[in-house]
Amino acid sequence: MMKRWTTLLLLPLLAACSKAPEVATDPAAQTIEVAIGSGPRLDITTQSATRTTLDEEGTQVKWQTGDQLALWAVNSASQRVIEAATFSLYHYNASYNSASFRGSIPALAEDTYSYYAVSPVPAATDGLQASYDIPAVQDGTFHGEWDVMVAKPVTGEALREHDRKDANGISDNSDIVNLQFAHKIHVLKITLPKNDLGEPITEIELTFPTAVTGRLTVDASNPEADATLSGGSKTLTLRFAEPKDAGDVVYAMIAPVTLDEGQQISILAIGESCESESRTFAPASADRTFAAGHTTPINYNVPGLGRMFTRLNFRLDEAGANTLGEEIDSFTVTAPEGWVFEDGTRSRTFDVTGTGDYLIRFREYPNQTAETSGFQVTYDSEHALLTETFTLPAVTPETLNLAAAFRVPYLFEEDFSTVTNFSNGDNNTLANTSSGDNSAHDLSGYGLQEWTGARCGGAAGKAVRICSRNECAALTRGSYHGRIDGPSFGILKGSCPVVVRFDYAISRSSNQGNVLQPYLAVGVTDSGERNASSNRWGSFISGEGNPGTILQYNIPANVYDLNDNGALDGSFDQIRQHGEFQATATANHHLVWEVYMKSGEPREALTYYYSNNWVYIDNIRVSIAQ
Structure with missing residues (x-):
């Protein structure tokens, strides 16, 4: 009693x-x-x-x-x-x-x-x-x-x-x-005289017939007025930093509440591997008011085993400093329909104190003998909120299972391992004029969701390339830019500096040898315009264009001068140069690369030429700048 x-x-x-x-x-x-x-x-x-x-x-x-x-x-x-x-x-x-x-x-x-x-x-x-x-x-x-x-x-x-x-x-x-x-609050003082669960207590769960937590509003001008509660929960969970055992005392703080005659409160103890039998009690008539400014002492003799949990240990191997650019504050695991964690929900949030093991316990699960897809993990940091899906391996019921390790991802990462072969105006003939199309084409059908490109191509599981087509015929020269755009940084919470790293290589094919000087511009933009651009000019017109921008839309960019200092031996299999720059981005920004030739290069008036200038891109990694 x-x-x-x-x-x-x-x-x-x-x-x-x-x-x-x-x-x-x-x-x-x-x-x-x-x-x-x-x-x-x-x-x-x-x-x-x-x-x-x-x-x-x-x-x-x-x-x-x-x-x-x-x-x-x-x-x-x-x-x-x-x-x-x-x-x-x-x-x-x-x-x-x-x-x-x-x-x-x-x-x-x-x-x-x-x-x-x-x-x-x-x-x-x-x-x-x-x-x-x-x-x-x-x-x-x-x-x-x-x-x-x-x-x-x-x-x-x-x-x-x-x-x-x-x-x-x-x-x-x-x-x-x-x-x-x-x-204006009420305090519960819970003493544990006895523990028959067989292991220390990590949580105590109390369920009231009415809400006891939530947003409590008081009138600053009237200390006698009752507080009001909104958006509350009937279930109060005490989750201890250190396990409790017989002889320990714990406290809870709730909104004042008065129970009706016969209304009951249930209480349940939870250990690392199991939970106790549930107990309910109906306070006596004189004790149904949990008044503001009062304490209710409760002696809770923890009963014996109610059920064993199926437990999963998730290891966090990387907390984000080396990938995302900042350590996460928390992560949340969400299970598909039919799975129930020990707190009665399908999701559990962990405050992150570093790498290591984080335990999840299941009360119910639909099929523990087969692997299950549809699980999600959401990482929450100061500047980003990232969600990934994963497949849970088959688990053994009522025991501890080791799940795959989590690694906090980059803000954005692409190694083109899922890309399929495609060619979009990136390898035009060298025998005559054949400049291709400036329009941005949707690349989702090639394993690149939310990517677009003009004069670009890809090799299955390897990389992508961008082509700048350059021509000179009848005393008129033309530069037809290649461009590729990535998906937006939708996981950013606001504006912040980012650092972009990628690998690139160059190669060319020309009917007149190595006579051209292309440039690679890369930046971030929140513009919805994704088409490439082109420019035609007379033989004796001096240079135009600003190599500090992506030309058509004047997007600030970091420019790589693709001169002859390096070997022109780039290919889908050989990408050895490294690019890196910083920019400021929001959730609406995305990466853009453009390969082009400045107006006026070259200046040979009577030279006829047709040239494809390729830049290969791989291993894109974007982090929050520190």
Whole structure:
């Protein structure tokens, strides 16, 4: 039998005005820095004025370095002249019975003000409404950032600078504002007297008949008003950093809730390889209210084995620094329909602490004896969100299985291993004029999804090439550019610098020998135009064109001068030169290569020539620049 009792947990701390004031429109002339006070510590058998460190009894909390509050001030005209200004813990004495907070505010005119405060600083505000996010997955420890408090309103004169400054030059205004807070959350204190599961506990799962986590909104002007909860979850999971066993105590923080007569709460313990039998209980009539500012102690004797898990160990061999360009913060594994993880979902997110093993446990799976496609892994970093699919090998039920290792990919990578043979105007005759087509052709049918190209070709499983066609006939010269465009960087979250690396090689075929000077331009663009360009000019016209751009659309580019210094022995099988450049890109940008000849090269007036100038491209890798 579980014994339950309720202890008053936290403390009221500020005083009252419930009218919805307007925001002041007159800007303050200057900013001042002041300190305000917090109220005295009260006896823990009644209520406590302290804050974010919970004592062993689960009934007393203390202010802690880093604590903050948000302060409003409303003048006599009902205008908000201070709007959720952040104040940080400045000082507290050794016995925690007083504290002061320091913040910057606009200088206030002489008037009588109503001061309101909440702590901690809310995730969002709307007037005097302050909202906080109480997570559905917690770690079993007390968190001050979820300990929502509303102060009793205080009425007083303007906060001010004065001559009685401390050693740091801060004006103490605790005689005007000295806050007394009321706590708006409920704490569960769960003791584990006994553990019959047969292994330490890694998680505890509690399911309520109504939501107990989500976005909690309080009224900063009224500490007595009930908080409201939206977008919440009925299931609360305590996932421990270190496994728990008999004798341990853990904590959970929930929104206040009152259960109806007969409504039940279920509780389940989870170990590394199994879960316990589920237990349910219906609180007695006197204990159905989980009130704000109170603690509910729960003695949970962990029952015996309920079921064994099928476990998968995923190894993260590369966290992204050497591929993506930055380490990921987390990754999420998503299973296809029919697979259920231990938390009842099809997806599990892991915070990444480096390379190593990450464990996933399944409660249900449709067919463990065959490999299964349709799994996804999503990598999340500061600048990118990448998703890949993978096939899960056949697993052995109710035991530990080693899955394939994960490697965080590049921002973009292409080695053309899946390309098929194709030729799109990249090898025209040398006997007469035959310049091909400027239009960008869709290359998806050749294993290059979202790629386009003009005067380009590919060799199965090897590489692609781009052709610049150059001709001179009847005293007129022409340069017909080759171009190839890749897919967009859709995985980028915003604008950031990227570094592009690729391998290239050159070769030529001409009826007049090696007389031409082509260029390779490569850059990034967010333009939707993908056609190549061409240019025709008279024999005696001087050079035109800007080799610092991709000519037709004036796209800034890095230019490689394909002169005679290197061997012209490039082929689909021999690509030995390396290119690298940096650019700034967004999700809408993509890579583009163009091979061209500047106007005016060569200048032999009477030379007839037809030439194909090829640049071979392979091993493209794009990373976020550090």
